[in-house]
Amino acid sequence: MTISLHAPITLGGVTLRNRLVMAPMQQYKGTSEAFAVSHHIEFYGRRARHVGLVIAESTAVSPNGRLWENDIGIFTDRHVEPLKKMTNAVHEQGTPIFVQLSHGGRKSSPQVTRSLIAPSAIAFDDHYGTPAALTSEGIDRVIGDYRTAAKRSLEAGFDGIELHAAHGFLLHQFASPLSNAREDAYGGSTENRARLLKEVLHAVRGEVGRNYPVIVRISATDYCAGGLTPEEWARMLKPLEPQLDAIHVSSGGLLPLRPNDVYPAYQLPHAAAIKPHFQIPVIAVGKIHSRSLAERILDDRLADCIAIGTPLLEDPDFAEYLLAQ
Template sequence: MTRTLNDPITIGGIPLKNRLIMAPLQQYKGTPEAFAAAHHIEHYGRRAKHVGLIVLESTAVSSNGRLWANDIGIYTDRHVEALRKVTDAVHAHNTPVFIQLSHGGRKSSPEVTTTLVAPSAIAFDEQYGMPQELSAEGIHNIIQEYRMAAKRSKEAGFDGIELHAAHGFLIHQFLSPLSNKRTDAYGGSSENRARFLKEVLAAVRGEVGRNYPVIVRISATDYSEGGLIPEEWARMLKPLESELDAIHVSTGGIIPVQPSDVYTAYQLPHAAAIKQHFKIPVIAVGQIYTRSLADRILEDGLADVIAIGRPLLEDPDYAEGMLTVREVSV
């Protein structure tokens, strides 16, 4: 059966009117206390009309894990009301919205972080500085922060959660052997390095239940020898598949190394490699900006959903064009 960008799909019981979603991109418009502002209400509401799903920008689960000094958070009950105004604006267009929950770990903003933490005392770079290795108690405390953030996410009206396990932030730091040199139950083997994600996911599920969508965003490659590759991701995520509802495939971020070339659909081969191991939907992202290319990816079964970000920053109606224009060639 032919699949196109306009075809509906269900993720974790939530029906999407089409297979084009808005990827999470930071707005750098949060208040100093990490509250969402009027900008977020207008920004996401304006872009919700045509896409099948919006994934909100990275939202901190901890005051000590914000990615930037002007990002948004959900680490207190006081953050809920402002975020509810954002979900209301998106829901006004009958579009679901997920929240991306994150902790920066060793890549938390130096401007607002009191104690930089990571699975191992290995610095990302000189700008961020040397993190402290998390103790077992510290790990437990952060897992509880994820749990409470999940609870607040439901209260704020979000339809689902995306766990940010990509781009070199804390969950990714535990997963990658480049940043995790622990010798306890959270380090060493693939199974041990995946333990933090497994326990975060269990804590989140304990709050939201199994019928509430939870997806994960991953960096399928670390762009470095000895780093993560799709095959190892498959080994780590396969035991968690029954508790996940989709996998959003990005790349990089664990070390200060960029891909050698960025081109149209440059991350697609990694999404396709992940997809062959899983039955749950796989989301592809990375310069997939034309209708013909998106349809070809879906038709060939390389991914199930297409995410776009930057074009929507420049043109809030970009999705409408992708969903209505059929092109002859890429």
């Protein structure tokens, strides 16, 4: 059976009207205290008209884990009301919106981070500097930050949560052997390196229940020998599948390296390699900007949804154009 971009799909307890997902993209418009502003309300509301799902930009679970000095956060109760205005604007278009919960770890903004933390004292680069390896108490605090952020996500009206375990941020740092040299229960084996993600997911589920959508975004490759691969991610995520509702497959960001070539659907092979291992939907992303390409991916069962990013920054009606091609 042919699968169209127009076909609905269900993620957890939320049904999307089509297979187009607005990928999370930073706006660099938050206040110094990480509050969403009128820009976010207008930006997301305008672009929600034709996509099946909006995933909001990275939203910090801790003031010590912000990615940029002008990102947005959800680490105090005062952050809820501005975010509620943003979700209301998206809901007015009949579209669900997920929040992407993140902690930068060793890639947290030096401008607003008091103490840089990571699984191990391994620097990303000279700009960020060398982080402190998290203690067991520090790990518990991080898990608690995600738990509280999940509670606030419900209060802010988000329809689901995406856990950001991609692009070199904290959950990704724990998962990859290139950034995790721990010798305790959070390092070494594949199972141990996935432990923080597992415990964060469990904490989030404790707040939102099983019917509320929770998905994960991963970087399927670190673009470096000895780093993560789609196959290892499959081993990490398979035990978590009963608690997840989709896997959003991106790549890179752990190291200051870039892929050798960026072309239409350049990240698709990673999504396609992960998909056969799971029953839950897989979201592909990465320069999939034509309807013919998107529907060929869906029809070949290489992915279940298509996320688009940059074109929606430039043209708020790009999704309408894509669906009408």
